[in-house]
Amino acid sequence: MEYLSIRNAKYKVDDKVKPVFLSSPTGPNGSVGRITVRSVQTFVEKYAKAFGKGGLTVHKLRHSFATNHYMENNNLAQLQQQLGHSDINTTMLYTHLTSDAMKEAVNRADKRTN
Numbered sequence: 786m787e788y789l790s791i792r793n794a795k796y797k798v799d800d801k802v803k804p805v806f807l808s809s810p811t812g813p814n815g816s817v818g819r820i821t822v823r824s825v826q827t828f829v830e831k832y833a834k835a836f837g838k839g840g841l842t843v844h845k846l847r848h849s850f851a852t853n854h855y856m857e858n859n860n861l862a863q864l865q866q867q868l869g870h871s872d873i874n875t876t877m878l879y880t881h882l883t884s885d886a887m888k889e890a891v892n893r894a895d896k897r898t899n
Contacts, residue, residue: 851879852886 793799796807796817804819811817826843833841847868855864865876 848879851876855880 789800789805792805792807796802796810798807798817806820806825807817808820808824809817829841829843829846833839851864851868854867855861858864861873861876861880864879865873868876868879870876
């Protein structure tokens with residue numbers, strides 16, 4: 786909530802403006818709009834590199850979120866909604882990745898105890 790008051794003051798917008806993250810003012814009128822996908826990618830690349838995580842991407846963050854969300858909630862319909870997928874089969878790809886990762890972890894643990 787604190788960010789919204791800062792956002793409203795910095796970008797000269799009110800609470801009725803729906804996008805949470807806004808672009809810098811551009812154009813002759815200094816208008817602001819929804820932050821672009823490319824801007825988010827640039828931010829992630831910039832800060833990942835600055836913190837020694839150069840291989841981090843928006844796509845990896847999305848997969849990490851999805852995997853963690855599914856592991857904690859085990860609710861495919863909720864995950865589908867969070868990811869904005871129209872087809873549940875797309876969302877199910879994340880659960881298969883999770884199952885495979887779990888199998889690998891179990892197999893590695895079994896190898897260590899033998």
